[in-house]
Amino acid sequence: MLDHILSILIFFPALAAMLGFVVNKDSMRSYGIAVATIEFFLALWLWFAFDGNVSGMQFMEQVALVPTFGINYIVGVDGISLFIIILAAFFTMIGIASLGETKDIKNMIITLLFLQMTMVGVFAALDAIVFYVFWELSLVPMLYIIGAWGGPLRIYASVKFFLYTFAGSLVMLVGMLFMAYFYYQATGQWSFAILDWYRLILPESFQIWLFVAFFIGFAIKVPMFPFHTWLPYAHGQAPTIGSVILAAILLKMGTYAFIRFSLPLFPDASVYFMYPIAVLAIIMIIYTAMVAYAQKDIKQVVAYSSVSHMGVIILGTFALNVEGITGSIFLMIAHGVVSGALFFLVGVIYDRRHTKLMSEFGGLAHVMPRYATIFGLMLMAAVGLPLTINFVGEFLSLLGFYKQSHILTLLAGIAIIVGAIYMLAAYKKMFFGEVTKEENRNLPDVNKRELLALIPLVIITVWLGIYPKPLLGTINTSVESVVQLMHEKALSEEAKTRIPSLNILINKTSAKEAH
């Protein structure tokens, strides 16, 4: 069973979703929780069986799909993708478990399970087309979640989300097809297997064009400035569960893809574009943080803060060294946990008051002390307080990038200031002061169902903040091989110096297995 664990992880939720059509409406919640829990334990089993000392792909499976054209269903997992897969399973589980009173709950759960398939699929795929399939497919359930359960502007938001991402990824598809064509020219065979592509060394000019093509797809997904405007709408309109999954997992697809595709495939272009991207990342960090500060709606604050944090992830990725990339991967997980939790928290208050405007609140700390405490903790995690999960990632990302540019790191570091400004201001508006609105005086504190989702997140936030080693070690191993690969593939002198050599032997066997 372990040989096929990835396929099981991918398709089990989809199968369960199909069967879910038969399940009675009233039992649907239990069914969803059961399925998601099984999936989560499968994911944990994957972690358990995963060998953290191996840098290459593990649990690889390969099935021919369109062999004539080099498309095969190849899945595998390494330290980079492992934890995001687990995170996806985890968030689906607590997401379903914490679903409140929702209309059409059956459709919602079925959609979520389909979404889970696509999420796990994206992170496990080792074939560009399979990756693309899941990447695009993930849009559909999300579209439905936003469009069917969202706020007043839900249709605009969902369509914008879909089309924007769709347009970007089509450009990416062109890039992928080009890449495959290069591979075909070089070897006489079509292949979309990423591990095959890794061995291809492209001339710098081609790298640059392809990098741009991939970049557009990824950047919209991340979303990077100036492609970010779909996100506030999507978050603003989506139901809580949608926002949570979107922030926690879907956005990570973009940053993950940078590490999976852009860096190892185009090392020279990565170096070439390092500064422009870093500048974009810094604009993302500071500009969106300022925009977040200007928001009136708490959910928009969290949404923009997401963009701001993604900037740090991008920066860490383009540090092009082990510290930075490891940091950015860790930050992906951290940001998933923290922003997911923040969206949950916003959902809690929305369920009670049906408004997200901060001016409607104030003094909630009196009324809902437990809620205020958890919110405060997550807020501190979001501003990157040490010993919370976010700090590890942010610290490493910035540390890594410092090697590349001092000034830019200094600018990016402003994140810790501006982040504190909008977060604290928002917290103050909502929780401090006297209770001014009569409606708020008798709000119930977080209930058991909500705690079920929040407590695990709190635990993870603190636990991984204090003891990130189990993750960092595994991530590190895989990242080292990526960096070494990049160094070896780099053509230009500058790239060779920018990307450090680690003098380790990368595990070539995994690449060979692809054939």
Next chain:
Amino acid sequence: MEIGLNHYLVLSTILFAIGLVGVMRRKNLLMLFFATEILLNSVNISFAAISHYYGDLTGQMFAFFVIAIAASEVAVGLGLLIVWHKKHNNIDLDSMSTMRG
């Protein structure tokens, strides 16, 4: 003046142009059909002439087929025209614009 191939071709082109203008200008469906007939028959002249010029029969064969097709077109076209006329009591092109956009 000897009449050569070019003269036939020019005649044919002129007729074709007349047909085209007719197709564009006519608002009466029946007249429009006439214009299309002119189009097809202008081509027939050329085919016959070229066929003669090359001394093979292909062109004439083509011309025959064109004639045949023109005839069947007339059959179908007139059928449609009659039905339309029955329903609307006119055969004006401008009356046919319920579908647009």
Next chain:
Amino acid sequence: MLSPVNVSIESLNLMTLVPMLIPIIGALLIIVIDLFNSDQHKSLYVMLVLLVLGVDFVALMDSAGVFEKNGTVMGVFDVMLIDGLAILSQFIIVGASMLFIPLALTHKRFHEFSYPEFFALFLFMIAGFQFMVATDNLILIFVGLETASLALYTLIAMHNRDKSFEAAVKYFTMGALAAGFFSFGSMIFYALTGSVEINQIAAVLSANNYEDIAFVLIGVVFLLASLGFKLSMVPFHTWTPDVYEGSSAALAGYMSIVPKIAAFVVAMRLFEFLIHSGVVWLEVILYMGVVLTMTMANIWALVQTDVKRMLAYSSISHAGFVMAAILIGTTQSNSALFLYWILFSFTNLGSFSMLWISRQKNLPAHQQSDHSYDKFAGMVKASPVAATIMALFMLSLAGVPPFALFWGKMYMISSAITGGYTVLALIMALNSAIAGYYYLKLIVYMFMKEPVVEYDGRVFSANATLPLKTIIGVAAIGTIFAFLAVNQLLDFITVFVYNSGY
């Protein structure tokens, strides 16, 4: 004094005619049956047609076997040309027709199906298209084209509504003009080369090194105009939306597939040798045509309020997309064309059939047209399964993987890249994004809007019967599980295209 001609029966290779003869015989059979015993139920004719087409399909498989063994076969005074393209396109023509004809077995009674002539004409039309693709003789192409077209005009008109007459007249008139263009174009080539066979024309032209390039171009212009009309390339497309709107949804779906594949094959035969001989002008014009067709059709589709009309524009756009294959002109692109079209026929026929089963007999008072978007608002509440299937077709048309059309799109874009048309590849990709909007619009209406009028679920299957549902099921399955078949299809198509020299 003509010298006697000795022609042996063997050298005529009459077997090449069999696939065309079968539907003709079938059509005659239907007429004969009607002659002796009218007032037969339409199901008899539907099944007869299906049978005939089935036989035709088997005959085609036979030809395919012959082609695989012996390669291209000429026959009947070298008029017939049975190469890979001919066989592949006939497969599509016959296959799509087989998917179409059961759609006649509707729940509501429609005028056209009560006439046996409808079925006879249908078979004649198929024969016409088959002739059109299985020859490189301009005369036969012309004859096939006109046979099919005339039959088609009649089929449209038989729907017996105001709009269908209007559609038929429009289609017919423009078709007549296009016929004029075609014959004029053929005439120019005949004048230039003394031949009406494409092979010969190509040979002669390259032998005299394209001396009269200006006249060649003029000839190309006329042929392009007439084929452009058939393929509904901008600006020769204007008939398409009106005709689709005027005809029944089922027939509209059919029209978006079968006549076009026939025209594509002709275009391939005509234009590719020109492009390969370095007629840059044609390349430029086709490039512009492709881009214009794709983009403008997409843009017009954006603003439609009727789903059928939207789908009409979408079909134009898809045709433009596929037209790129002829511009690129590599084996991969030509294979992509067939792959695309096969996958497209499943999806598009499926989506038109979805409109077909929701068709009421008469237009309800609150509706502007038969299939306005408003009608589908909130469909998921009334009939979730139908809505899901419709959404599936829309996603496939938009090119969302892993549904059928994605594979076609991907392969097509890849062929553009391989052929060196990178910018074109990008334009194609971005057009898919624009197209996403209007497909999405329908999904939005079905899944996210509240119903305008409270329907019960029956509205969306007003016209449904088991055969219709079966066809939709087949289309849906084909759409979803296309990825399993892509490899075989691709292998098969590539062999056929490659061995035909394209």
Next chain:
Amino acid sequence: MELFLYTALFSPLVGSLFAALFGASPKTKIAGIVPSILLGVSFLSSFILLILVMVTGHTIHVEMMTWMATGDLYIPFGFVVDQVSVTMMIVVTLVSTVVHVYAIGYMEHDKGFNRFFSYLSAFVFSMMILVMSDNFAGLFIGWEGVGLCSWLLIGFWYHKESASWAANEAFIMNRIADLGMLIGIFMIYWNTGTLQYKEAFAVMPSLEHDVLTWMGIFLFIGAMGKSAQFPLHTWLADAMEGPTPVSALIHAATMVTAGVYLVVRAHPLYDLIPNVGLFIASLGAFVALFAASMALVNRDMKRVIAYSTLSQLGYMFAAAGLGAYWVALFHLMAHAFFKALLFLGAGNVMHAMHDELDPFKMGGLRKVMKGTFVMMTVASVALAGIFPLAGFFSKDLILEVAFVEQHYIIYTVLLFTAGLTAFYSFRLVALIFHGEDRYKLFGIHPHEAYKFMLVAMSPLLILAIIAGSLKLSYFEMITKLLPIIEYHVHHPAVYWTMIIGTQLFVITAIAYAYKKYTRKDIKVPDGTSKMENSFVYKLLINQYYIPYFYETYIIKAYRDLSEVFWIKVDQKIVDATVDGIANVFYQTGEKTRVMQSGNLSTMLKWMVAGTVVLLSLAVVFGLAARHSGEIKMFLSGLGV
């Protein structure tokens, strides 16, 4: 020994968590008592460690576990007890134990009693991490941890707008500085390859001077935030919104001195870059004067003490900047004792006066609050630096340092500041405890604080008195780690002149303050007196208009810019562009759909038009092909 280390470190955490358990339940004494006891335990352990370090001269170093490890980076949770950290541990645990016990009384009637102790103990834990860590990352954990606790505690009474505002201000200002610190840490890592103090400092001498300079500057920026140095000083005065025990512990004795600790800890670095040291010293001297001047006129008891703290921090930086690290540390310690005492005394007064802070509304309190009166007077004497109290030994030493190092400007400034210090301290004492009972006008009935609170304060009182006598033994211990530099004015005549002169100057200032503020006709100022309308007074009472400047030109500008970014840029430009692109397509569709007029005639015309266009293109192209040679010639004639 590790046991003591861990006990010292983790007892406060346990205390904090214990109190947190009662976080949501109603106030219970136990939530205050247990953390206090645990802090006592922590203090005892620290004391044992101090003895150990003093006696044996050994230091203790443990690595508990790995925190982060990736690439070449390796950061453990490592702790070191050496002469410097043990000093800080003693100061921290002692003052916090006192403050905890005191707070049991002080916070008695507060709803958030349990919460308060949880935060306060958490603060102590963070502070312990800060001082005990053996690497910069660990230091940063503590650094941010104390920042968090400071935020929580300043904003403890969160229902007050001013409190939560002050909390946020403190946090954000500290964050600005933390960025500098973070960059400093990055520099250290990439230049030395490690963040462990020992190894990093070992490599530093071999680094380029520029690099070291920047490193020093960035680390110092971090220190400036925590220690509220100019221009990041405004938060400290506003932080007085927090409960008074918090002010005593965090904003007087411990957290604000973390900056000094950092400079002392990084002395191997600052030794290499004397220029930066001089800058630090100059800034310190400036802040000393600057803060003292603001304290002169302020009418908020706690703020006066806060400015005094700021001023004393300036002294410490002056010393540290001049290389006299041990002197800085010594003053830090002495200052912690008497300043905490002063604050706690002020807390008693506040309680007595029902949270009235304006000393002009008090007066004559010595009659009702004997104990507090004695303690605050002693603390003020110590602060003023009168022999033989603690301040005399530590502060005069700093003056000597400046003198010996021949930085006469710094010396002069510091000397002058000493006079100001004496003046404002006794202005406060005089206004509160002497003169008429002005409070009666406001109908307040003051009472002395609980006995146990006074008892709790007594260790500080004793230390404020005797700390100076520990100088020699302390010197002996600390110089095992810090550079041995004896600052002695070698000429006895000069030495004695300086000492006596300073003492006289200070005493004069005290006397003047007494004379001025014990008069019977002192009234609550109402803004009409001549002095209050003088420019200098206005400048000082408005804190040199710096908060105003920040409010108008930074905070407001930031807010406005944020609005602009959101509404003008994000919505009107970025998003509008995206929607604009979509709209272009849509509008094109709307505009051109008229092409499809539905009229057959038009359709036919389109077809013909298309053909004609193609034809003309073909003709042009054909002609061009036929005459390509001529065209080329024509074009070359045009010079194309």
